[in-house]
Amino acid sequence: MDVINVIINTVQNISITSILDIIVVSYIFYKIYMLMNETRAEQLLKGILLIILLIPISSLLHLTTLNWILNKTLTIGVLSFVIIFQPEIRKALEHIGRSAFTDKHIFEDEEKADKIITEIVNAVENLSKSRTGALIVIEQATGLGDVIATGNHLDSAISAALLENIFVVNTPLHDGATIIRNDRIAAAGCFLPLTNNNDINKQLGTRHRAAIGISEISDALTIVVSEETGIISLAVSGNLTRYYTKDKLKDVLIKIIESRNSKKETYKEKVKSWLRKADNN
Numbered sequence: 667m668d669v670i671n672v673i674i675n676t677v678q679n680i681s682i683t684s685i686l687d688i689i690v691v692s693y694i695f696y697k698i699y700m701l702m703n704e705t706r707a708e709q710l711l712k713g714i715l716l717i718i719l720l721i722p723i724s725s726l727l728h729l730t731t732l733n734w735i736l737n738k739t740l741t742i743g744v745l746s747f748v749i750i751f752q753p754e755i756r757k758a759l760e761h762i763g764r765s766a767f768t769d770k771h772i773f774e775d776e777e778k779a780d781k782i783i784t785e786i787v788n789a790v791e792n793l794s795k796s797r798t799g800a801l802i803v804i805e806q807a808t809g810l811g812d813v814i815a816t817g818n819h820l821d822s823a824i825s826a827a828l829l830e831n832i833f834v835v836n837t838p839l840h841d842g843a844t845i846i847r848n849d850r851i852a853a854a855g856c857f858l859p860l861t862n863n864n865d866i867n868k869q870l871g872t873r874h875r876a877a878i879g880i881s882e883i884s885d886a887l888t889i890v891v892s893e894e895t896g897i898i899s900l901a902v903s904g905n906l907t908r909y910y911t912k913d914k915l916k917d918v919l920i921k922i923i924e925s926r927n928s929k930k931e932t933y934k935e936k937v938k939s940w941l942r943k944a945d946n947n
Contacts, residue, residue: 714740776924782824782849783919789829790889790898791912799893800833801843801873803858804919808884810852814845817856824851833891843876843888859883866906877901887919 717740724733786802793800803810818839822828824846832854833840842855858876866878877888881901888901898910900918910918 778849779923780920782846783916783923785824785826786829786846786889787912787916787919789826790891790915792826792830793833793891794896794898797893797896798830798833798835798891799840799873800829800889800891801858801877802829802846802889803843803856803877803880804846804887804889805848805852806885806887806923808886810845810847810880810884810886813843813856813858813880814847814853817842817845817853819853820851822851824849843880861904863904870906874899874901874906878904878906881905887922889915 717736721733721736721740724736786804790800790802803813828851829844831837832844832851839854843858844854845852845856859879860872860875861878861882863878863882866875871892871894873890873892877890877899878901880886881888882904885903890899890901890906891897892899897908898915899906899908900910900915902922
């Protein structure tokens with residue numbers, strides 16, 4: 667009866683503020699889990715939770731040495747978590763920033779978006795046919811000002827002819843990334859961060875590693891044309907899919923951009939689904 671009375675008193679003392687507090691905290695933990703899901707951070711978090719669980723058990727069983735080791739490991743582990751997974755933490759904070767503050771984007775105009783994407787895919791198709799290496803980054807919600815600063819400022823209208831000319835071999839701008847911001851070519855010859863993922867195909871070169879790298883720290887859409895094979899690839903959210911045709915590339919880019927503009931929560935799932943379908947076709 668005492669237990670029942672305690673439960674009744676607890677329920678009676680719960681205020682609307684307490685309920686709101688529980689909902690907010692639950693939502694925050696849910697979002698943290700979703701951001702960590704299927705990442706290296708998820709595995710480390712499971713290890714930390716296991717250590718936390720073992721500490722009271724070892725104390726209860728009077729395993730003094732084990733308890734001391736686990737306590738010291740936990741102290742060091744939390745600090746190591748922040749240092750080792752700095753990229754994931756940064757990505758999570760950027761995701762929160764994108765969700766909370768979204769500015770109007772030029773790609774919200776469907777007609778203008780279609781025209782821009784058409785110019786890009788036409789250039790990519792011609793570059794592929796001539797086996798000219800290319801790296802084109804389409805900025806979305808995450809600002810790429812720091813990347814643009816590493817290259818040569820252009821602020822030019824987007825055209826297939828200009829994009830093809832930028833990547834002509836042995837010209838000053840060909841060996842870097844070209845950044846598309848809204849309806850302009852913002853800069854060319856830019857440096858991108860390389861991915862640290864060691865699981866990607868060893869046959870992929872620096873352009874592909876750079877494309878994956880920028881997609882890991884931003885929501886940019888990155889198109890790669892292989893200099894050796896002419897194969898067209900697309901990097902989105904740390905995933906690289908290959909063997910695109912002009913029409914398939916345009917279809918996927920338009921779908922991703924339209925889905926982002928709709929601001930639906932299923933954006934990531936839809937993108938992954940389209941990339942899988944494009945990879946299988």
